[in-house]
Amino acid sequence: MARIELTHVTKRWGGFYAVDDLDLLIEDNAFVTLLGPSGCGKTTTLRMIAGLETPTTGKITIDGVTVFDSDAGINVPANKRRVGFLFQNYALWPNMTVFQNIAFGLSNIKEPGLSVTPEGEIVRNPDAGGTPRKLTKEEIKSIVARVSAIVKIQPFMDRYPGELSGGQQQRVAIARTLAPGPKVLFMDEPLSNLDAKLRLEMRSELQRLHLSTGSTFVYVTHDQMEAMTLATKICLISNGVLQQYDAPLTVYNRPSNTFVADFVGNPAINFMNARGSQQADGSFSLRLLENYDAVFTPAEPVQTESWYAQAEKEIAEFDAKVRPAEKTNKDVPFNYPIAMVNDVPDSREPDREDWVVGVRPEFVHICEDGPIEGEVFSAMPTGMETTVRIRVGNFLLTSVVFGGITYRIGEKIRIRFTGSGATLFSRVNGRLVATGTVEVK
Amino acid sequence: MTTVAVNRSGGFRRFWNKVWTYLSKPQNAILLILGIILTVTTIYPLLTIARDTVVVHPGSIDNLPDAQGSKFEAFGTTLTTYNWSNLFTESITTRVGRQRVTQSVASVYLWSPLLNSVLVSIFACFGAILYGGVFAYLVTRTNLKFKKYLSSIFIFPYIMPQWTLAVMWQNLFNSNAVTGGSDGLFVTLFNAYMPKWWCEGIFPVSVVLAIHYAPFAYILIGGIFRNMDANLEEAATILNTPRWKTFLRVTLPLVKPAILSTVLLVFSSAMGSYPIPHYLKLNTLSTQYVGMSSDRAGEASILAVIMMLFGFLILIVNQRTTSGRKNFTTVTGKSGQSSTVNLGAAKYVLSILFVLLTLFTGILPIILFAVETFLPNPGDFSFIKYGINGHMTTKWWITSENVTENGMYGQKGILYNADIWKAFGGTFLVAICCALLAGTIGTLIGYCVSKNRRSKWAAYVNNMAFLPYLMPSLAVGVAFFIFGSGVGIYNTFLLLILAGTVKYIPFASRSALNSMMQLSGEIEEAAIIQDIPWWKRMSRIIIPIQKTSIISGFLLPFMTCLRELTLFMLLCGQGMIITTMLGYFDEMGLYAFSSGINLILIVLILLFNTLVNKLTGASIDSGIGSDS
Incomplete structure (x- = not known):
């Protein structure tokens, strides 16, 4: 059971909060990605769990063992936490061969009840007692043989890291991390230095690795695609604050605020400012894209008044948090992008009649009888799909059409919003009000 | 009461845990x-x-005017302000030629050596940066000849003991008529008597210090020149900037931090140099300190304190500037090759000039020292005129018994x-x-x-x-x-x-x-x-x-x-x-x-x-x- 629990973990340098009061529960055998823009605190979080960075306050437990507790003054050093860590730049030791790189950590293990299966897998049974022993040369060889077979680097065992390509170095780093059989594996943007094709390949290998090792994986990335495809759960962080912690498709379909909606998904979600109010039947009658009337029907009932009351309570709670130092990296509302041909700044202070409607590109459907009139602004066919940007008045909407269809730029087309995956956010605080359908009249 | 105790032990435990974590x-x-x-x-x-500047020294104990109350008790010992007051307020009478001149103690023992120290330090900085900087530029950014040879011989003066060049200067330029002692190589070879200012004092000390520390400038400035991304200069060239303007506005500002480091380093080193002013007979703070008689031990310490103050001053300036030094990242690693300036015909002239210069600073001292050990009389190069026989000896090396x-x-x-x-x-x-x-x-x-x-x-x-x-x-x-x-x-x-x-x-x-x-x-x-x-x-x-x-x-x-x-x-x-x-x-x-x-x-x-x-x-x- 390698379950990781973070409770009220904060890391700050003076008034700069790299991680701000983070609560996180990582289940055993999970594949959790920490996702966010660069500098949001995700790497710091990972390094704090691994013990390479010391949190300012909070508590961290791994596998039921408290490894850090600021109140009790407990701080188990990284080397005693028994975790694996895959570094962004691989951190292979340049003065050692591939074999030595993998074997070096193994030659250092000394504990009781140690055995190695014929397949080269370490079996730890510390309760068996006996005197602590080290691994023999043969045992180390068989372990190295096993892990190097997993990542297919057997031909390079006598080479130095400098003589390997980036992808091969990456594999060596993985083998080195796997060798001691860690229960938890941390990865800090391990694929960011590889080219696109190799990245795709390694992604699928990491997924298989997760399955075969049965370890808990915590993975840092700024690439939402990587997070979506690999993770069992995504932890989205911005400015040191947790934004959403959910399964990838939940994050995609029910983003908790405009930041999450914008960050996840490629091409990005279409945001439209809307104005209107909730009707007696629970639907919202809105005016959007300058001069279109629309009705947003929530999938689950929502009450504007009570929703606002709840949101304001939560915001007040967040603001009321006692902080030893004023947060200099202030939490400002996310400035969601609205694509326009000519940017018109909107400086009006939003009120409770103001909403933001989000429609994913796959729900912007081009069809002959669509209620919205537009023209093709640009079209980017990839063969499998075509991304079309459509001009509606001064606004731009992105649509993804399956198949290689050629559009002429300037061509007049009509569109409609389909499906039940539209999202409604409050413009006052950027939070998700409801998901549902949006119908333009 | 118990809760307090518990809290306390909990607090102590926490503190101890923290200390342990820190020290582990x-x-x-x-x-x-x-x-x-x-x-x-x-x-x-x-x-x-x-502390030494305020204690009573055995040599000056008789001078202490008890009545003036310059002694006081502090820190369990007798301290005195005598050293300071004597240095800064008293006068002494010295002989200059036939005249007896009365001067303040400070001007003889402090101000004039201090002035000399500062002057030679400043001149040495200029000289070292000019000589070393030009050399660094030529070696790293132009198509100068014999680069490899020149760059290794250029740092010889720095590797060799400091007094080497000072002694060589004496051997080259001293003459019986001007400085006393034996005639040097110049007199022997060319019958050229160099004037006294050339042989002793501020000028030769500055020159020798500059040559000795020029390798600093070469290493520090050359390091930046060598690693500087050629793109930085090429970007200016693309914008059709004249070469001299590129040099003044792009290249020079980039090496400014290195120049500053060199200045600080050379200044403090030159300030504390003893052998060079000693051999070339210039009264600086260092030589003055050594030459101070034992009845002025406390005052000597004041000189040392002043030297140290310069050290601190330089440290502060250094601290101020190193933060700014980080602003320049000259190594971007993108562009591997740096463009070299074609010197044209000047290539050979400059190469030969530097070969000759380094011959004087790097090779000649070794030869001169070697020759000197075979001369019967120090600095007596008469064997050049009269032949080796009788004018050279091996006795300095191989005399194996005690002879007076x-x-x-x-x-x-x-x-x-x-x-x-x-x-x-x-x-x-x-x-x-x-x-x-x-x-x-x-x-x-x-x-x-x-x-x-x-x-x-x-x-x-x-x-x-x-x-x-x-x-x-x-x-x-x-x-x-x-x-x-x-x-x-x-x-x-x-x-x-x-x-x-x-x-x-x-x-x-x-x-x-x-x-x-x-x-x-x-x-x-x-x-x-x-x-x-x-x-x-x-x-x-x-x-x-x-x-x-x-x-x-x-x-x-x-x-x-x-x-x-x-x-x-x-x-x-x-x-x-x-x-x-x-x-x-x-x-x-x-x-x-x-x-x-x-x-x-x-x-x-x-x-x-x-x-x-x-x-x-x-x-x-x-x-x-x-x-x-």
Whole structure:
């Protein structure tokens, strides 16, 4: 059971909060990605769990063992936490061969009840007692043989890291991390230095690795695609604050605020400012894209008044948090992008009649009888799909059409919003009000 | 009551846990220990100088006017303001020619040597930067010929003992008519009598200091030129900027930080230099300190304090500027090749000019020292005119018995002289110990500071280790002299090793810090994660990766120690190490002996440098400069 629990973990340098009061529960055998823009605190979080960075306050437990507790003054050093860590730049030791790189950590293990299966897998049974022993040369060889077979680097065992390509170095780093059989594996943007094709390949290998090792994986990335495809759960962080912690498709379909909606998904979600109010039947009658009337029907009932009351309570709670130092990296509302041909700044202070409607590109459907009139602004066919940007008045909407269809730029087309995956956010605080359908009249 | 107790023990436990966690990181524990040691070894001797200016010295005890109330009791001893008041308010009468002139004590003992010190330091800075900077530019950015040869010979004057060039200057230009003594090479060869200002005083001291420290400028400025991304200049060229404008507005500002470092380094080194002004007869603070009679011991300490103040001043300026230095990242690593300027026909002229110049500064001193050991009379080059027979001798080398006649003053020849070889042994002992200690401590500091970049304590320890670097050598020597005499270890190897270690830690800590900063922290973290113990991480990963710069960290103190005079001369008797022995032979007028020792010393240092360079790739020019 390698379950990781973070409770009220904060890391700050003076008034700069790299991680701000983070609560996180990582289940055993999970594949959790920490996702966010660069500098949001995700790497710091990972390094704090691994013990390479010391949190300012909070508590961290791994596998039921408290490894850090600021109140009790407990701080188990990284080397005693028994975790694996895959570094962004691989951190292979340049003065050692591939074999030595993998074997070096193994030659250092000394504990009781140690055995190695014929397949080269370490079996730890510390309760068996006996005197602590080290691994023999043969045992180390068989372990190295096993892990190097997993990542297919057997031909390079006598080479130095400098003589390997980036992808091969990456594999060596993985083998080195796997060798001691860690229960938890941390990865800090391990694929960011590889080219696109190799990245795709390694992604699928990491997924298989997760399955075969049965370890808990915590993975840092700024690439939402990587997070979506690999993770069992995504932890989205911005400015040191947790934004959403959910399964990838939940994050995609029910983003908790405009930041999450914008960050996840490629091409990005279409945001439209809307104005209107909730009707007696629970639907919202809105005016959007300058001069279109629309009705947003929530999938689950929502009450504007009570929703606002709840949101304001939560915001007040967040603001009321006692902080030893004023947060200099202030939490400002996310400035969601609205694509326009000519940017018109909107400086009006939003009120409770103001909403933001989000429609994913796959729900912007081009069809002959669509209620919205537009023209093709640009079209980017990839063969499998075509991304079309459509001009509606001064606004731009992105649509993804399956198949290689050629559009002429300037061509007049009509569109409609389909499906039940539209999202409604409050413009006052950027939070998700409801998901549902949006119908333009 | 019980709750209070519980809280208390809980609080204590928490505190203890925190302390334990902090110290269980080796870099923290090492920093704590080294910080305390360095504070004692660096600050305490400096404080002793300050104290020395207010204590009553045996030599001046009779002068103390009791009635004036200049004595007072403090800190359990009798202190006095006499040293300060005498230096700054009294007058003395000296003879200038036939006239008796009354001047203030301060102007004779302080202001005029201080002025000389500052003047030669400034001139030396200008000279070193001009000579070294132009050379750096030519070697790195133009198609100059013989680059490889020139760049290795250019740093010879710096590798050789400081007085080498001063002695050579004497050998070249002195004449019986102008300076007294034997006629030098110029008179013998060309019958050219150089004027007195050329032979002694501010001019030759500045020139010799400039040549000696020009390698600093070459190494520091050349390093930037070499690594500078050619794109920076090419970008200006693309915008159709004239070449001179590119140089003035792009290139020069980029090397400005290096120029500034050179200025600080040369200034503080020149300030504390003793041998050069001593040989070339200029009264500076250093020579004045040494020449101060024992009845003015307290006042001498005031001179040392003033020298130290300059050191602190330079340290402060250095601190101010290093923060700005980071603003320039000249190494972007994108563009590998740097464009070279085509010098055209000037290529050959400049190449030959520099070959000749370096011949004078690098090769000739060695030849002259060698020749000197075969001359029957010091500086007597008459063999050139009259032939070798009878005008050259091997007696300085091979006399194996004790003879008083023959000008040997009872000394055996160099090859048979047990005193000389004993002194060499002493020098090696000191050099090896200093190198091992300074190298180890410096490397550890470099490692620990690079691990704790944000910590204030690490910054403090780093500064403490760096402080002696910019302190004039003589001031450090004085500090350890007073300190050593106080604790009763004067004239012991222990004191020499202590002073040498403290003075040379910066070499090692600097080169270690620079290289450790470039080593990604993840390299070590990858080992920490796998529970590899600290000593194994050091011995198997960190040290093997950084071996070149770590070896330079050991090499620099060793080489510098071999030829160190200024720092050590106050700390021991003359026979203890070879450089002080050399001074003794000079005083005795046995110049052949001192030349022979110089020769052996230079050849040894060059040999070591080449050997280590060939074996490990580390070299003096990869580290940073020192003074001697």
